[in-house]
Amino acid sequence: MTDKLTPGRDAVRRKGWLGAHRWLILRRLSQAVFLGIFLLGPWAGIWWVKGDLAGSMTFDVLPLTDPLILLQGMVAGHWPELTALTGALIVLAVYALVGGRVYCSWVCPVNPVTDAAHWLHARLGLPKGWQPKASTRLWLLGTVLAVSALTGTIAWELVNPVTMLQRGIVFGMTAGWALIGAVFLFDLLLARRGWCGRLCPVGAFYGLVGQKSVLRVSAANRAACDDCMDCFAVCPEMAVITPALRGTTAETPLILSPDCTNCGRCIDVCAQDVFRFTHRFDAHPAPGRADPTPSPARQRRAA
Structure with missing residues (x-):
């Protein structure tokens, strides 16, 4: 099995399976709860x-x-x-x-x-x-x-x-x-x-x-990024990551695109803990990347 098929493998080694799937598990629980409360009535008579x-x-x-x-x-x-x-x-x-x-x-x-x-x-x-x-x-x-x-x-x-x-x-x-x-x-x-x-x-x-929503994901520790590309592999809207992750020192590390679903998978799979949840006013510049452009091989991997 190749790395391309196993994004987050390094995160599992470093944080454990639960740590590398925390937000995914919470999302599944949330979806189950929202669906379940509507089923209580017709299934169990609890309205x-x-x-x-x-x-x-x-x-x-x-x-x-x-x-x-x-x-x-x-x-x-x-x-x-x-x-x-x-x-x-x-x-x-x-x-x-x-x-x-x-x-x-x-x-x-x-x-x-x-x-x-x-x-x-x-x-x-x-x-x-x-x-x-x-x-x-x-x-x-x-x-x-x-x-x-x-x-x-x-x-x-x-x-x-x-x-x-x-x-x-x-x-x-x-x-x-x-x-x-x-x-x-x-x-x-x-x-x-x-x-x-x-x-x-x-x-x-x-x-x-949600264009101006308060809850945001931030690549606050983007200087630690090792170009593993796992965040791009799991993100349902991978284009939203690039401006925050590969911006210059003066650019915000916040993911500000309204296309971001705040799913938290980029946080889960990152072994370097680059990403975290924060708010839109936490826009302090983070350290920039020396080489903001990934190699062609890594670009192909993300695609």
């Missing part, structure tokens, strides 16, 4: 939370509404009730603070599906495949809103893999599972990390929400 990720009521007190669902309803000509509007504002405030695409890595139940596809893609040594432009998901987001406006419906919910997955778990095997399988095969065979990184309009929306 602490009623609804799903599109809209819910917790303990009959706290409303939460997916703001993209609300926006689609509004452009479709349906003015929301005060409860739904309040729920959407709460969700917007949370994701604007912690980072919009935290939803993608810590909440969305489709994330383990696409992560599994990426893992198998790497294990099989498959080619990178077709890569749509990063702006494609923004165009799809605009298309979703346009279709909602033209049809008077919440268009995305008709094909939303998140909704389909939740319904499939609650009500059993349905056509929605075929859509989840299609997402898995798309990432496995056609476009590496293509769904979340290039197509999903929900990720595009939350990226816009």
